[in-house]
Structures are given as structure tokens and as C-alpha cells.
Amino acid sequence: MxxxxxxxxxxxxxxxxxxxxxxxxxxxxxxxxxxxxxxxxxxPPAVIKALQDRASHEIYGYTIRDKKFTDSIVNWLNRQHQWEIKEEWIDFSPGVLPSIMVALHEFSEPGDKVIIQTPVYPPFYSIVSQNERELVKNTLVETDGYYTIDFDLLEKQASDPRTKIFVFSNPHNPVGRAWNKEELKRIADICIEHEVLIVSDEIHSDLCLFGHTHLPMANLFPEICDRIITCMAPSKTFNVAGLSSAYAIIADDEIRERFHKRLWAMQLHMGNLFGGIALRAAYNEGxxxxxxxxxxxxxxxxxxxxxxxxxxxxxxxxxxxxxxxxxxxxxxxxxxxxxxxxxxxxxxxxxxxxxxxxxxxxxxxxxxxxxxxxxxxxxxxxxxxxxxxxxxxxx
Ligand SMILES: Cc1ncc(COP(=O)(O)O)c(C=O)c1O
Structure with a gap:
């Protein structure tokens, strides 16, 4: 086609x-x-058709996301990113920012420190400071337009006992880096050593260009599974951001349970009927x-x-x-x-x-x-x- x-x-x-x-x-x-x-x-045409078909039913009440929804995610991640996840690792969320917010509330306290890598997507600032956590800027190093990570600084920041979370953008908005294996390994080592939770925002992961590939950090280093929440969505990839549909992938049972409970406590679990339909069509046929x-x-x-x-x-x-x-x-x-x-x-x-x-x-x-x-x-x-x-x- x-x-x-x-x-x-x-x-x-x-x-x-x-x-x-x-x-x-x-x-x-x-x-x-x-x-x-x-x-x-x-x-994509398959998304448009699925939405139109469902809209033509004319009743838009509360709906569930069942195995068809999770299967489409499992298969998508397997095909696109060679990441084999278990269905039960998936938790729905109405957006990647809401997923980050849930993680901030569940895994840190007001006043705790949260690392972000600047320059970065502006809501990373507001989501941290408006939720009363303290921002720690791990400023990226620019050399002729190419950005890398200051690992010494990251190590120092992560070693502060008040640092609880690192909100990581991979691929990075706006500097366009798809972080490589060595970089991801160093981040993983630092965060494991200093017990910092990585909230890995991988919303742009399907959009690697010019032969670059996305490496989901949680897949590369299974040993980090109790230190990472991966946040993904079809919204950027398939231009369905207005439909509020995203998900978090968490392999560790305890972390996932806590995330899930907090999501429910915040009443963020219901979701949007059309978001679920779009996700399935996009991932199955896109x-x-x-x-x-x-x-x-x-x-x-x-x-x-x-x-x-x-x-x-x-x-x-x-x-x-x-x-x-x-x-x-x-x-x-x-x-x-x-x-x-x-x-x-x-x-x-x-x-x-x-x-x-x-x-x-x-x-x-x-x-x-x-x-x-x-x-x-x-x-x-x-x-x-x-x-x-x-x-x-x-x-
Ligand atoms: C890095 C990053 N995270 C999150 C979002 C927003 O995600 P959502 O609309 O699912 O909350 C965007 C949107 O541009 C983004 O670039």
C-alpha cells in the first residue's frame, strides 16, 4: 500500500x-x-477504520481493555523492539505524563530529588516541581550539536540519598539521541548502585531514524527490573495523542503492584474507549x-x-x-x-x-x-x- x-x-x-x-x-x-x-x-488507514467502525455503534459507555489490548502491545514490542514481555507486566495509563506522575507520587516523597537531563521536554520540569519534588539537572554535554551524558555528574547526583528518581527520556526530546548500549549500561549501573528508580519515558521509541535502533533499557539489563518503569504509548508514532492512551511496563511484581494501586487511587485507570481501539489497530496493523x-x-x-x-x-x-x-x-x-x-x-x-x-x-x-x-x-x-x-x- x-x-x-x-x-x-x-x-x-x-x-x-x-x-x-x-x-x-x-x-x-x-x-x-x-x-x-x-x-x-x-x-494509518487501519486506525481510522477501527475508530469509524466503533463510532458507528453509537453507544460509548465504560469499556474494558482486555487480552486483545495487551496482546497487541506484547506483539508490537516483540516485532518492533525484540523485547519479549509478559502480558501481566503491562499497566494501562491515560498518558506518559500521568504514568510519570503516578511513579513520582508512589516512589518519592515531597522534597525528594528527581534527576532530569536538560535541555528536555518542558513538562519534565513542571511535573517534578509542581508535585513538590526537587529538580536536579543532569545537563547534557553538547559537542558540535551532538549530545552526550556527563556520567560523573550523574553519579554524584544519584549518590545523594535524597535522590529517588531519574526521569529519563529515551529517545531524547529535543536532542534526538537514541541512547546506545554503553550509555544505557552506565546509567543502569549508577542507578542500581545508588538505588535510584528509573522512570524511562520511551514515547518516541518507535521513531528511530537513519538506521538507529531503540534499545529498551529494561530489556537490555534484566537485572535492573526492580529499578525501572518503562513508559510507552502509540500516541507519537501513530498521531493519536488526542486519544489519551498509554501504558507502563514493569517486570517487578512489587513495583508493579504499587504503581497499579497508586494509579487506581488517583482514578487514572479508566481510560478512553477510542484510545484502546486505536492502540490495537495501530499495533496490529501499523x-x-x-x-x-x-x-x-x-x-x-x-x-x-x-x-x-x-x-x-x-x-x-x-x-x-x-x-x-x-x-x-x-x-x-x-x-x-x-x-x-x-x-x-x-x-x-x-x-x-x-x-x-x-x-x-x-x-x-x-x-x-x-x-x-x-x-x-x-x-x-x-x-x-x-x-x-x-x-x-x-x-
Ligand atoms: C518525551 C515526551 N514524554 C511525554 C510526552 C507526552 O505524553 P502524553 O501525552 O502521553 O502524556 C511527550 C509529548 O510530546 C514527549 O515528547
Whole structure:
């Protein structure tokens, strides 16, 4: 089957966050929306059909997630990530952030320390601080646009007895790293030694590009099973984020039971009827669509790389190992973060995520979402070039 990712699907009138919140976020409702992490592509045909079939029944009462739901996850992880899990390791959750929140509440106390690796997906900050835990920044090390981990710092931070949890992004949003085996091993060793629980957010795991593979940490090192909660979802992969359907995988009986009880105590266990339907259809029938999507995203990433090379070589950029989110480095333009954001919006009329929203390390960066038809990405690049022609006067 062929899939037409070039098709422009109008999203006006669908209450799309990406469109409707532009005025609030950018102060302008006419910027080209290349920000929040959903895609402008239709979901796979099998997902659309399953949802339409179920919608046509016309009764939408409470529903269960049965063996068909868990089987589809077991088989998906086996096919996509060579990870053999047991059905009973799966616990439903309405989202990856809710899974992280449940873990924070169950496995740490107010005032305890929680490590995150910055720059990082902004809700990692708020979920820790708004739940009254103390943030510990394990800042990533950037070398020519490529990010690695400061393990000495991580060791030091993990060894603090007040550090209870490490919220880990793998693959990492926004720096696009799919962490390799050596890196994962060092993290596992540190967290085992210092008894820190890893909450491994693997929401972008299906979106590895350019020959990179996702290595679920819990699969690589079974000895860490009582120290890790893996959080996954079909939402990024199949563009079904609005359906609130995710899951946690926990091999250790005691950790899983505690997680499960807390999830119920917080009344987060019910779920969304359509989310369950979409997950099953996507995982059972979405492999071919996903292969095509990844090829298309690689094409978009290469387009950005070639455009930058040709037209604005001073902009820093490395191809992502995973995700449809590109981390562009505009520091060479010499603008303050506020001025950079303002000119992108006012001169370019282009709405990317502002780098500083990912942490102070993001000053001078913008995150570009390439999950859109190529013509839209081309338009976005032209708009960025317009900004450059206006503000970059060094040459
Ligand atoms: C790293 C990461 N975690 C979690 C989420 C959100 O997950 P959910 O909508 O399932 O809570 C996102 C969305 O962009 C993300 O990038």
C-alpha cells in the first residue's frame, strides 16, 4: 500500500492544540505551526477504520481493555523492539505524563530529588516541581550539536540519598539521541548502585531514524527490573495523542503492584474507549505505515539539512537519531533568546518551540517539528531564511 504523506489535511475547525493555541503561545494566530509534537498526517488507514467502525455503534459507555489490548502491545514490542514481555507486566495509563506522575507520587516523597537531563521536554520540569519534588539537572554535554551524558555528574547526583528518581527520556526530546548500549549500561549501573528508580519515558521509541535502533533499557539489563518503569504509548508514532492512551511496563511484581494501586487511587485507570481501539489497530496493523512514515520523516530531515547547508550554514544542526523534532542552533545569529523568538514570529511568521522552554541550555535554539507534508517544511524553511536575511549580517 502507498501512503500519501504529501497530502495537506486542513486542521482548522478541529480544535487542534497546534493551531488554536498559537495566539496564546506566540502572540499571533497566523504563524506556520511547526511546534507541539503531533503530526499533520492522517493516522494509518487501519486506525481510522477501527475508530469509524466503533463510532458507528453509537453507544460509548465504560469499556474494558482486555487480552486483545495487551496482546497487541506484547506483539508490537516483540516485532518492533525484540523485547519479549509478559502480558501481566503491562499497566494501562491515560498518558506518559500521568504514568510519570503516578511513579513520582508512589516512589518519592515531597522534597525528594528527581534527576532530569536538560535541555528536555518542558513538562519534565513542571511535573517534578509542581508535585513538590526537587529538580536536579543532569545537563547534557553538547559537542558540535551532538549530545552526550556527563556520567560523573550523574553519579554524584544519584549518590545523594535524597535522590529517588531519574526521569529519563529515551529517545531524547529535543536532542534526538537514541541512547546506545554503553550509555544505557552506565546509567543502569549508577542507578542500581545508588538505588535510584528509573522512570524511562520511551514515547518516541518507535521513531528511530537513519538506521538507529531503540534499545529498551529494561530489556537490555534484566537485572535492573526492580529499578525501572518503562513508559510507552502509540500516541507519537501513530498521531493519536488526542486519544489519551498509554501504558507502563514493569517486570517487578512489587513495583508493579504499587504503581497499579497508586494509579487506581488517583482514578487514572479508566481510560478512553477510542484510545484502546486505536492502540490495537495501530499495533496490529501499523508496521507498514510506520516504515513509510519513517522514510518520509528522513526525507524531511535531509531536506532541512541540505537547505541549511546551502542557505544558512552557520545554523547548527545534526540529523536526529530519532523523533520528528529537530533541534536547531541559531546561536551564531547573535540574538538574545527573546529577540530570536520574536523575530521568528514577527518577521518569519513561523512558530517553532522556543529553545529556552526546554531549559536555559536551550537559549539560542528552536525546535522544529518536521511531522508535516514536505511542502509545509519547505515553506517553514523559506520563512526561517527570511528571518536570517533580516538579522544575520555578519557576512
Ligand atoms: C518525551 C515526551 N514524554 C511525554 C510526552 C507526552 O505524553 P502524553 O501525552 O502521553 O502524556 C511527550 C509529548 O510530546 C514527549 O515528547
Amino acid at each position: 502507498t501512503y500519501n504523506f504529501d497530502e495537506i489535511v486542513p486542521r482548522e475547525g478541529t480544535d487542534a492544540f497546534k493551531l488554536e493555541l498559537r495566539e496564546m503561545v506566540f502572540g499571533a494566530d497566523d504563524v506556520l505551526p511547526l511546534w507541539v509534537a503531533d503530526m499533520d498526517f492522517k493516522s 508496521d507498514e505505515w510506520l516504515d513509510a512514515l519513517k522514510k518520509y520523516l528522513e526525507g524531511n530531515a535531509l531536506l532541512v539539512r541540505d537547505f541549511i547547508d546551502e542557505n544558512m550554514p552557520e545554523v547548527g544542526f545534526v540529523l536526529p537519531e530519532a523523533t520528528y523534532l529537530l533541534w536547531l542552533d541559531f546561536r551564531s545569529w547573535g540574538l538574545s533568546p527573546i529577540k530570536l523568538r520574536k523575530t521568528m514570529v514577527e518577521v518569519g511568521k513561523v512558530g517553532m518551540n522556543d529553545g529556552v522552554s526546554f531549559g536555559t541550555e536551550g537559549a539560542g535554539f528552536q525546535r522544529l517539528n518536521i511531522g508535516s507534508p514536505r511542502s509545509i517544511i519547505q515553506e517553514g524553511l523559506q520563512r526561517i531564511l527570511k528571518v536570517r536575511n533580516e538579522v544575520y549580517k555578519k557576512h
